[in-house]
Amino acid sequence: MWLQSFTRSQGRLHGHIVSDDGQVDLWPKNLLYALNMPITGATKITAVTTLTDWKSDAAAEYLEVCGRWRVEDNQHDVFAFRYGSYDILVPALLFIKALFSPSSTTFQFVFNPSGLAEVCTPIQQDGTADIVFKAAGIRNLKSRPTAEIFRWVYFYPSARRAWASVYQAASRGRCSITLPAAEATIAFSGQLIGGKLFASTMTVTKIRALDIPPHWAGDQPSEIILREERVQLAASALRSEAIPKGPAGWAMTDAEWESVAHLFPPAPGGIPSERRRAVLDAIVEKLSTGTGWKLANWRAGVPTGVGNYYQVCLRDGRWERFETILRSLRAIPQPLSLVVA
Numbered sequence: 001m002w003l004q005s006f007t008r009s010q011g012r013l014h015g016h017i018v019s020d021d022g023q024v025d026l027w028p029k030n031l032l033y034a035l036n037m038p039i040t041g042a043t044k045i046t047a048v049t050t051l052t053d054w055k056s057d058a059a060a061e062y063l064e065v066c067g068r069w070r071v072e073d074n075q076h077d078v079f080a081f082r083y084g085s086y087d088i089l090v091p092a093l094l095f096i097k098a099l100f101s102p103s104s105t106t107f108q109f110v111f112n113p114s115g116l117a118e119v120c121t122p123i124q125q126d127g128t129a130d131i132v133f134k135a136a137g138i139r140n141l142k143s144r145p146t147a148e149i150f151r152w153v154y155f156y157p158s159a160r161r162a163w164a165s166v167y168q169a170a171s172r173g174r175c176s177i178t179l180p181a182a183e184a185t186i187a188f189s190g191q192l193i194g195g196k197l198f199a200s201t202m203t204v205t206k207i208r209a210l211d212i213p214p215h216w217a218g219d220q221p222s223e224i225i226l227r228e229e230r231v232q233l234a235a236s237a238l239r240s241e242a243i244p245k246g247p248a249g250w251a252m253t254d255a256e257w258e259s260v261a262h263l264f265p266p267a268p269g270g271i272p273s274e275r276r277r278a279v280l281d282a283i284v285e286k287l288s289t290g291t292g293w294k295l296a297n298w299r300a301g302v303p304t305g306v307g308n309y310y311q312v313c314l315r316d317g318r319w320e321r322f323e324t325i326l327r328s329l330r331a332i333p334q335p336l337s338l339v340v341a
Helices: 029-034 060-066 092-100 104-111 115-119 139-143 147-155 157-171 230-236 254-263 273-289 293-300 306-315 318-330
Strands: 002-009 012-018 024-028 043-050 055-057 078-083 086-091 120-125 128-133 182-193 196-209 223-225
Touching: 002 024, 012 029, 024 029, 029 104, 043 078, 043 086, 043 196, 043 293, 060 086, 060 196, 078 092, 086 092, 086 182, 092 104, 092 147, 092 157, 092 196, 104 115, 104 157, 115 120, 115 147, 115 157, 120 147, 128 147, 147 157, 147 196, 147 223, 254 273, 254 318, 273 293, 273 306, 293 306, 306 318
Parallel strands: 086 196
Antiparallel strands: 002 012, 012 024, 043 182, 055 078, 078 086, 120 128, 182 196, 196 223
């Protein structure tokens, strides 16, 4: 099913829900939390992304992947952003549920004009500001990490604008949001087709604010940890800082690749020749950032085998030679570019 748009019925916001057979029904806003995306898929990826880099994208491509129906007069925005060599498409409702709604109880408040004031209120404490929860049923959130979301929303201007924009868009019939100035670590799952991940679920695990709170709010935490990922923590133990970033980040430049390509000749039954460079880039980034091998496979554009290829190169000594060459190239200062006005 798909949330097509919003409308008012008996003075209350309702969503137009399109079913798999094309039938349209009205759902009250509090039920929208239970609405799942019409796309399913087993591909998983964890991305660290700056939310303001996301672009609003047409929903037609996302809906076409469903392959069952077309939605006329769609007013549900889909966002897209680039991560590695792939594009990730995220419906607005999925993002709103993951970012602002730790439970179905709190979800309905984001669609109220005074929803934030109904949830919490600020108090001054030890020279800084804190929040206390007001709404019945969510006062116990104070002991949970997700409660920090409301602290961020209340005290950081772009987060507050993002919260308010959800109701403002819904009152005009749209499902959308103004993206906040923040860097977020997000775990996605969905369907990967032709270099694009069509997200069906997402979990925000960490937020780092990129704006500052007003002076009256005092010192506020700029980083919010919502969920510790065991896989990420285990992978970070494998992190290596042997290779520094180069002019193209963790990826190799054309000149760097030419210097090391002879170490990795094509081999029958191994990594495809056209993927060798991408596989090496993925290994370097994996070892340098502590992400998992599944993510390395995804970034390299192969279903599996990146970790095994690294182990082979490690055993036969090629990886040590590769690191030595790349470290020496990246240790050379880059020439300054002169721009003449």
